[in-house]
Amino acid sequence: MSTFDYIISRLDGIYPPEEARELAFWVLEETTGLSRAAISARKDTQNISNIEIILSRLRKKEPIQYIFGHTLWFGLDLLVTKDTLIPRPETAELVELVLNTMPKNESFSVLDIGTGSGAIALALKSRRPDWQVTGLDISSAALAVAEQNARRNNLDISFLQADIFPLNVQPSTFNLITSNPPYICESEKSSMESNVLDYEPSSALFVPDDDPLRFYRRIASFKAQYLFFEINSRFGAEVAQLMRDYGYSGVQIHNDIYGKQRMVSGRIES
Numbered sequence: 124m125s126t127f128d129y130i131i132s133r134l135d136g137i138y139p140p141e142e143a144r145e146l147a148f149w150v151l152e153e154t155t156g157l158s159r160a161a162i163s164a165r166k167d168t169q170n171i172s173n174i175e176i177i178l179s180r181l182r183k184k185e186p187i188q189y190i191f192g193h194t195l196w197f198g199l200d201l202l203v204t205k206d207t208l209i210p211r212p213e214t215a216e217l218v219e220l221v222l223n224t225m226p227k228n229e230s231f232s233v234l235d236i237g238t239g240s241g242a243i244a245l246a247l248k249s250r251r252p253d254w255q256v257t258g259l260d261i262s263s264a265a266l267a268v269a270e271q272n273a274r275r276n277n278l279d280i281s282f283l284q285a286d287i288f289p290l291n292v293q294p295s296t297f298n299l300i301t302s303n304p305p306y307i308c309e310s311e312k313s314s315m316e317s318n319v320l321d322y323e324p325s326s327a328l329f330v331p332d333d334d335p336l337r338f339y340r341r342i343a344s345f346k347a348q349y350l351f352f353e354i355n356s357r358f359g360a361e362v363a364q365l366m367r368d369y370g371y372s373g374v375q376i377h378n379d380i381y382g383k384q385r386m387v388s389g390r391i392e393s
Contacts, residue, residue: 125165126151126171126174127147127148127151127162130143130146130147130150130151130174130178131143131144131147133178133182134146134147134178134181134182137181137182137184138181146181146187148162149187149191150171150174150177150181150187151171153191154171154173154174154177155171177190184316184317184318184321184322185318185321185322186209186318186322186323188203188209189203189204189205189209189322192204194209194210196210196215196242196246197210197215197218197242197246197249198246198249199242199245199246199249199272199276200275200276201240201241201242201245201272201275201276202240202268202271202272202275203240203268204264204268205322205323205324206262206264206265206267206268206324207239207240207265207268207269207324207327208239208240208323208324208327208328209323210239210240210242212379212380213353213379213385214242214243214303214353215246216377216379216380216385216386217243217301217303217351217352217353217385217386218243218246218247218250220351220377220386220388221247221299221301221351222247222250222251224349224351224388225251225299225349227251230253230254230255231251231254231255231298231299231349232254232255232257232296232297232298232299233247233254233255233256233257233297233299233300233301234257234259234292234294234297234299234300234301234347235247235256235257235258235259235300235301235302236259236287236300236301236302236304236342237259237260237261237302237303237304237305237327237338238258238259238260238265238266238269238282239260239262239265239268239269239327240265240268240269240272241258241268241269241270241272241273241280241282242272243258243301243303244256244257244258244269244280244301245258245269245272245273245276245278245280247301248278248279248280249276249278255281256280256281257280257281257282257283257297258280258281258282258283259282259283259284259285259287259292260282260283260284260285261284261285261286261287261326262284262324262326262327263284265324265327266282266284269282270282287338287341287342288341294345294346294347295345295346297347298347298348298349299347299348299349299350299351300342300345300347300349300350300351301350301351301352302338302342302351302352302353303352303353304338304339304342304352304353305326305327305328305329305330305338306330306335306338306339306353306354306355306358307328307329307330307355308329308330308331308332308335308355308357309329309330309331309332310332312329335355335358336358336361336362336365339352339354339362339365339366340365343365343366343368343369343371344369346369346370346391347391348390348391348393349388349389349390350366350371350388350389350390351386351387351388352386352387352388353385353386354384354385354386354387356383356384356385359376359384359387360376362376362387363375363376363387363389366387366389367389370391371389371390371391372389372390372391372392373388373389373390374387374388374389375387375388375389
């Protein structure tokens with residue numbers, strides 16, 4: 124049995140077949156340095172010294188991004204730790220929305236609130252190098268990862284540690300704000316997978332059921348000229364109305380590739 128087939132057999136019954144196959148490729152790409160095409164072409168057994176440790180962690184549903192400590196996302200190689208969320212495809216859609224909406228020939232001062240690993244901030248800077256981009260987070264541990272990611276990807280952005288509620292940063296100096304804040308209600312935990320609940324930082328995920336829009340309300344109150352949110356699909360209409368209440372116009376709810384309401388954008392006319 125090849126190592127590829129062995130990995131799949133050890134993950135059988137824990138992951139769906141296609142996901143197990145994807146994980147097998149990922150493990151071999153990381154541990155052997157071979158390309159996916161080369162892995163597919165080889166039928167022999169690869170001698171991987173720590174394969175059982177890797178498989179044991181995968182069998183416990185630990186995200187593979189945490190096992191290897193990094194992930195490829197939006198053309199960037201990003202370090203991730205248990206102090207940061209793993210950047211997701213939906214968040215890449217938020218970045219694309221910003222890039223497709225904003226004029227290409229203008230420079231903007233951008234604040235990404237709740238930056239975590241720095242994914243959104245770094246992705247925007249990678250495509251709009253003339254933008255002045257700052258990532259803000261309450262977590263010093265997350266910001267340490269974000270700073271490493273900026274150096275890792277040779278991108279020059281700034282980082283600030285702050286709590287947005289007693290905010291010691293003046294948001295009016297930024298004319299574009301992006302945010303993927305905590306938005307999952309505590310009551311939704313029962314329907315979530317263990318790979319998220321057991322490993323990703325809860326402070327970056329969950330909000331109380333009695334105030335699920337607390338971050339959106341606070342960020343909207345900064346009244347940036349342009350505002351882009353990633354949202355809980357349950358609250359698209361509520362976030363859109365909240366933005367209108369704070370004076371935003373042209374407010375739009377945007378669906379993700381799965382047809383779920385996932386982003387809201389708007390602007391304040393100067």
